[in-house]
Amino acid sequence: MAKTVEEIADAMFNMVKEAQGQKKLKPMDLTKAMLEIFGDEVDKKLCKAAIKQLVDSGRCVYTYFGGSFLELPHREGAAND
Amino acid sequence: MAETTYKTPLLDELEKGAWPSFVKEIKMAAKRSPMANDLLGQLEQSYQEKIGHWKHGGIVGVMGYGGGVIGRYSDLSEKYPGVSHFHTMRINQPAGWFYTSEALRSLCDVWERHGSGLTNMHGSTGDIVFLGTRTEELEPIFEELAKLDFDIGGSGSDLRTPSCCNGMARCEWACYDTMQACYQLTQDFQDELHRPAFPYKFKFKFSGCPNDCVASIARSDMSFIGTWRDDIQMDQSEVKKYVDGGLDIQKDVIDRCPGKCMEWNGKELSIENSFCVKCMHCINVMPKALRPGKDRGCTILIGSKAPIVEGAQLSSVLVPFMKLEPPYTEIKDLIERIWDVWCEEGKNRERVGEFIQRVGLGNFLEAIEVEPVPEMVAHPRENPYVFYEEYYEDDDGEEEEEA
Ligand code: SF4
Numbered sequence: 001m002a003k004t005v006e007e008i009a010d011a012m013f014n015m016v017k018e019a020q021g022q023k024k025l026k027p028m029d030l031t032k033a034m035l036e037i038f039g040d041e042v043d044k045k046l047c048k049a050a051i052k053q054l055v056d057s058g059r060c061v062y063t064y065f066g067g068s069f070l071e072l073p074h075r076e077g078a079a080n081d
Numbered sequence: 082m083a084e085t086t087y088k089t090p091l092l093d094e095l096e097k098g099a100w101p102s103f104v105k106e107i108k109m110a111a112k113r114s115p116m117a118n119d120l121l122g123q124l125e126q127s128y129q130e131k132i133g134h135w136k137h138g139g140i141v142g143v144m145g146y147g148g149g150v151i152g153r154y155s156d157l158s159e160k161y162p163g164v165s166h167f168h169t170m171r172i173n174q175p176a177g178w179f180y181t182s183e184a185l186r187s188l189c190d191v192w193e194r195h196g197s198g199l200t201n202m203h204g205s206t207g208d209i210v211f212l213g214t215r216t217e218e219l220e221p222i223f224e225e226l227a228k229l230d231f232d233i234g235g236s237g238s239d240l241r242t243p244s245c246c247n248g249m250a251r252c253e254w255a256c257y258d259t260m261q262a263c264y265q266l267t268q269d270f271q272d273e274l275h276r277p278a279f280p281y282k283f284k285f286k287f288s289g290c291p292n293d294c295v296a297s298i299a300r301s302d303m304s305f306i307g308t309w310r311d312d313i314q315m316d317q318s319e320v321k322k323y324v325d326g327g328l329d330i331q332k333d334v335i336d337r338c339p340g341k342c343m344e345w346n347g348k349e350l351s352i353e354n355s356f357c358v359k360c361m362h363c364i365n366v367m368p369k370a371l372r373p374g375k376d377r378g379c380t381i382l383i384g385s386k387a388p389i390v391e392g393a394q395l396s397s398v399l400v401p402f403m404k405l406e407p408p409y410t411e412i413k414d415l416i417e418r419i420w421d422v423w424c425e426e427g428k429n430r431e432r433v434g435e436f437i438q439r440v441g442l443g444n445f446l447e448a449i450e451v452e453p454v455p456e457m458v459a460h461p462r463e464n465p466y467v468f469y470e471e472y473y474e475d476d477d478g479e480e481e482e483e484a
């Protein structure tokens with residue numbers, strides 16, 4: 001049965017949460033992981049919608065460190081008050 | 082009003098000479114903006130020490146977007162509090178960089194209210210660049226810009242703000258409507274522009290003719306350069322006027338034709354159009370006498386980039402001729418196929434041109450379902466990357482082995 005956007009967003013969020021502070025994940029890393037885990041139950045369009053939901057809701061933020069990544073919102077080391 | 086007046090002997094040197102000076106502009110802004118004033122102080126210190134004092138911020142942005150804001154913090158924030166945060170914002174420029182003076186004033190007003198007031202019109206990507214603001218000002222700026230119908234541009238691993246020459250709006254050489262193509266593709270690929278999902282940056286640039294005023298062949302991953310496929314239009318009486326007016330047509334036009342396809346018999350100019358490489362040279366020299374042909378479209382090239390991970394590269398031909406007209410379905414399909422393959426297989430920070438070099442153009446063409454054509458070969462025998470399978474009997478070897 002096809003997965004919903006919410007289910008994929010949750011699965012992606014958990015991946016980002018587990019990787020936080022250890023490995024930076026690109027949106028494509030998350031998409032590839034979802035395709036591998038859920039097979040035919042997901043497609044790239046659904047993954048794109050899930051990423052949009054994660055970012056629009058503020059659960060994840062885009063970050064840039066040489067390339068663009070998805071991370072949990074946090075205060076970065078370089079930031080001044 | 083600025084509180085501290087910094088002595089800036091090194092920066093002052095950059096005000097000398099005939100050219101406009103960014104130092105002069107910062108000094109003018111410093112009279113009203115403490116941020117611009119502290120920028121002078123920090124910059125002078127950097128010049129003296131030969132050390133940059135910016136820290137890179139990788140997380141600042143506006144809600145929902147992953148590009149358009151480049152985070153900067155000062156590592157001397159106690160000494161120069163005005164530049165403690167000094168983020169850059171890229172604002173999507175209108176196609177062809179046309180503004181009403183009212184639009185320009187409104188943009189500058191927003192920026193004086195919320196930032197340093199310093200702008201760069203325009204950055205090398207083509208965007209309007211707003212230089213220097215604080216994190217808490219980003220959302221209010223974004224809101225005000227939206228009310229003015231402006232949006233933030235691209236940065237990071239996304240589609241960078243597409244840009245174009247002003248083509249048909251001002252230039253008689255435009256072979257397709259660059260401004261419309263640029264505008265339409267910008268609208269259609271909003272997701273790719275604001276939500277970075279690529280291995281690295283990707284740029285489109287649209288030039289209306291081979292003069293390539295936006296340098297798309299050197300500065301965009303996908304270059305759209307106007308061209309024609311019929312004969313150059315010629316007015317012999319105007320050619321004669323140029324010659325009578327003192328133009329050395331042999332030396333300045335014919336000998337410089339890279340296609341070696343022009344001849345002047347003292348009365349008439351002739352062109353062997355099948356050898357013309359559409360360089361625009363003759364047309365540029367004799368604009369009243371020669372014009373591009375009537376069957377116009379564009380050549381699509383792929384792969385240029387500045388040196389970042391690997392060296393600089395110019396784009397090379399992907400589609401020799403395509404009509405670039407609304408609704409742009411054919412080109413959008415091609416772009417999406419390219420992105421699909423590159424996103425799937427590209428390495429982090431690998432531009433599409435580097436990706437093509439790594440996997441080989443033959444494999445890339447097969448993956449994006451484009452047939453190889455001779456125009457893709459820059460020089461015979463120099464880049465024989467196209468594998469003509471029809472000349473190679475795959476089964477032969479197997480049969481022999483089995484036999
Ligand atoms: S690229 Fe060609 S069409 Fe565009 S402005 Fe330059 S000369 Fe004109």
Ligand code: SF4
Nearest residue numbers: 338340357358361363
């Ligand atoms: S456009 Fe260039 S190649 Fe073509 S005829 Fe003119 S000078 Fe020669």
